[in-house]
Amino acid sequence: MSEPLRDPAPDAVDRTELEGPPTGPRRVLIALYAVFALAATARGIVQITTQFDAAPLAYALSLFSGVVYVAATVGLVTDRSWSRPLAWAAVGTEMAGVLVVGLLSIFDGAAFPRDTVWSRFGSGYGYVPVILPVIGLMYLWQTRRSPDGPPHPAG
Secondary structure (H helix, E strand, O other): OOOOOOOOOHHHOOOOOOOOOOOHHHHHHHHHHHHHHHHHHHHHHHHHHHHHHHOHHHHHHHHHHHHHHHHHHHHHHOOOOOHHHHHHHHHHHHHHHHHHHHHHHHHOHHHOOOOOOOHHHHHHHOOHHHHHHHHHHHHHHHOOEOOOOOEOOOO
């Protein structure tokens, strides 16, 4: 006798078609990440193409931060099986990057003759770069899926 067909595990299913557009805190978080993705990527591209020799590390980090913000945006805006891990990796990388670059830019200014998005913990951007990953990580934690069910109510 053949086994009955089983539904795939909820976490293994791409849920894009099942859920509506983002609302509430998720929408605000996505908007902030999208703005930073555009700003940091554009800044990095312009700096690298026009004045890379002046501060190669700083300008490469600006572009890298843009790529991280793009990844975080994609991870937050989509609801596929790979979205949450991507968002966790990107926001975690952003948090580590802001802290490391922030500390280095304060204690070893020679390493960063020009600012990056993450220099001095994002002071050039109103410290949003150091606040955003904290909020992002809190959101991801609050909306994590329990092993046997839907996401927690904060999502």
